Amino acid sequence: MRIAELAGKRIAIWGFGREGRAAIRALRQRLPDASLALYCSEAEGADARAFDTALRVYTNDPDAVALSAYDVVVKSPGISAYKPAILTAQAQGTRFTSGTALWFAENPQARVIAVTGTKGKSTTTALIAHLARALGVRTALAGNIGMPLLELLDQQADVWAIELSSFQTGEAGALELGVVTSLYEEHLDWHGSRERYVADKLKLADAARQLLVNAEQAPLLEKTVAHPNRKLFGNAEGWHVAEGFIRRGDASVIALEQLSVPGLHNALNACAAFAALEITGFDAVAAAPALSNFQALPHRLQPLGERDGLVWINDSISTTPLATLAALDSLHGREVTVIVGGHDRGLDWSPFVQAVATRSALRIVTQGANGPRIAAALRSAKSEIPLGDVDKLGDAVEMAQVITPAGGVVLLSPGAPSFDQFHDYVDRGKRFAELAGFDGHAMAGIGGLGVD
Template identity: 50%
Template sequence: MRISQLEGQRVALWGWGREGRAAYRALRARDDQPSAVVERPGFGMTSHSAVESRDSEGQGTLPLTLFCAGHEAEQVLALGDPALQVETEASAERLAAFDVVIKSPGISPYRPEAVAARERGTRFIGGTALWFAERPDARTICVTGTKGKSTTTALLAHLLRAGGHRTALCGNIGLPLLELIDGDAELWAIELSSYQTRDVAASGVRPDVAVVTNVFPEHLDWHGSEQRYIDDKLALLTQARPRVAVLNADDPRLAALSLPDSDVRWFGRADGWHMRGDALHRGDAFVLDTRDVPVPGRHNRGNLCAVLAAIEALGFDGAALAPHAASFRPLPHRLQVLGVRDGITWVNDSISTTPHASLAALDVFRDRRVALLAGGHDRGLDWAGFAEAMKARAPMAIVTMGQNGPRIGELLAPIARSAGFTLQGATDLADAVGRARAVLAGEGVMLLSPGAPSFGPYRDYTERGRHFAELAGFDPQAISGIPGLGIA
């Protein structure tokens, strides 16, 4: 759906985070187009709505209703937009009063009120769908996956820029697409969460390349079930029908897919880009030693295979660009080594929101004395696999915290006794840090890799990571910038 197609329709925004604000600005930026706004008796717009907002040239402003949290309403009203009505309760009845609701990604379309409104004819779309519809000629490389998608997207943009290509780095990584709706880029490296992948299909525009790093259960509270999460994540392939699909050959769910409308390129296979230990190969040809690539963990360096396969899918020379990975700047909150304080190395992996991610983080520091801080918002993920792994490769200590901390602790308790690691429960992150510091006694690694979202005490993983840095004695703002966002 093009933004111009919203004219004459009843339109609402749902959510006032960064994506919601970007959608609002994009809509208002298009209000210089001729408008066909008409008054709709009984629609319920307040007296300051835009049905009367027309300038001397006969142009108008699209009336909007914004559903947002109560504490955001005053901030929104301060904008002084006479065409914007603010409401704080997005009930099924109110949502059903609109033809189109532009929804922020964090709001699940499977919420009962959204389902009820959809059954009554309301169409829900996101900013990603709007951007793709507005920019159908853009050369896009969409990257998703349960783990590694941010690093993969950023590394892709880095190498493309090193090759002289003007490239946008945007999407879920921290810069909404709609903030760059008029951006001038040759190539678009776009990170997509599972909240956004169906949006690409909804736009009706096929991506040039889609990269999927892996798929395993996450965000079950948003998607409602493991299968729905998988279906939503893979919609980038099965419904958006990219021209080229770059897939991880080691992932069984990806290996089982049939994609007749896409040219499938595999990474992690001996006939393509793959790792042999720390050595990067293209088929039988050695390309480089990835130990010089400044991203932590072999699993992260393995994402370079996905990046180079995508670069080749675009028609460029991956082997020629691969050495530029050595100048890549790692992303914050992803196995980020903050530094050493009082003999302890502090590692911020706040973006870790699954047990699989925590296991991968522990593997990076498997030869060190490690105290792991685990737990957060409970969205029903199964920690049994993590617990089983602790029988053979447990850290020195695990301190649980957050909403699911007691559940994790209960699962680990019998294993801790037999495997010989320290297990403690903490009330919050500060308490967890204090307990882990005491166990390490001035030597080892303090690893925040919680395997769970931050919701509750923190707005997002960034805020949690900043608090961890502050507790360690580092500048919380200095550690958080994402290098390379935007167009360069």
């Protein structure tokens, strides 16, 4: 559905986050006379009315009756497509779209590399853009990573590096290349079941002329084997990590010690980025030196510095137990206190409990809504790891300061979303920094967004 097709329609925008605001701007630009309604939270109402004085603003979630009054609803990605009100309104003829779907409809000729995955998608997308630009390619970096596509509606680029969440993969148009970095259990509250989450995530494959997936993940290999143009990274024949190097087949390309971002998982993200560039016709080996000056994304194993003899690391983006394990692996051999817990989505923490059971030099502090459940799982396993169970993040930081030995690391890697205490993971990461004695407002945003 193109924006021009919305002319004369009854239109509502649902959500006043960055995606919602971008949709309002784009519709006003292309359809200045359109009558637009907005559904947002009560706290957002005043800002929404100031943002666009012609909007009809409703400070509530619309029910099926309200939604059925519109021809088209432009929905923000965080609103589950499986809400009963949406399904009922769809059955009665209301069409639902999104900023992502509108951008793809407006840009059918764009050369798009779209990246999704339970973890690694943001870093991989940013790496693709960084390495492509190092080759002199005019590249756009946008999508779920922090810049809605509609903010770049009239921009041109030779390559579009786009991150898509599982909420957005079904909204993509034709892709030159789809990349899937990993596939674990997540966002069950939005998708309703693990099976639906996997199916929604892999809708990216349906839109992709070529598909690149992680050879180290058996579920990905099984679910994507039927794709006619599937390529792999992480295998010995292609881009992979071995013997302290990122390698392309038998050739060593760049030493891991030259990477600016720590952890084996980030080295594998780099392999995905190199493979993506190569598949789309670029000289990935020539781009390799630029890997050493790639800037780590905030809230992803972000070193904050040292305070009171302790090293503080912010990994607030971690929203699954497996992501927390990856963070701990990157700090192997160091004394670490990890703060875990947050909004409870019902994920299974038993693999985490089993994985940490034999670790030494580790302490765990649980906090947040699912903190007691994590602590109970650790106690049931009779783990000998020192364990603290507190209520809020502030309490966890105070405890970590007391129990972490001098020279050790305090790591925030919650393995859970932030919504029990914070607006989002960014808000949580900033608060962690402040509690540790750093300037949370000075934390850098994601660099390189937009076209360059």
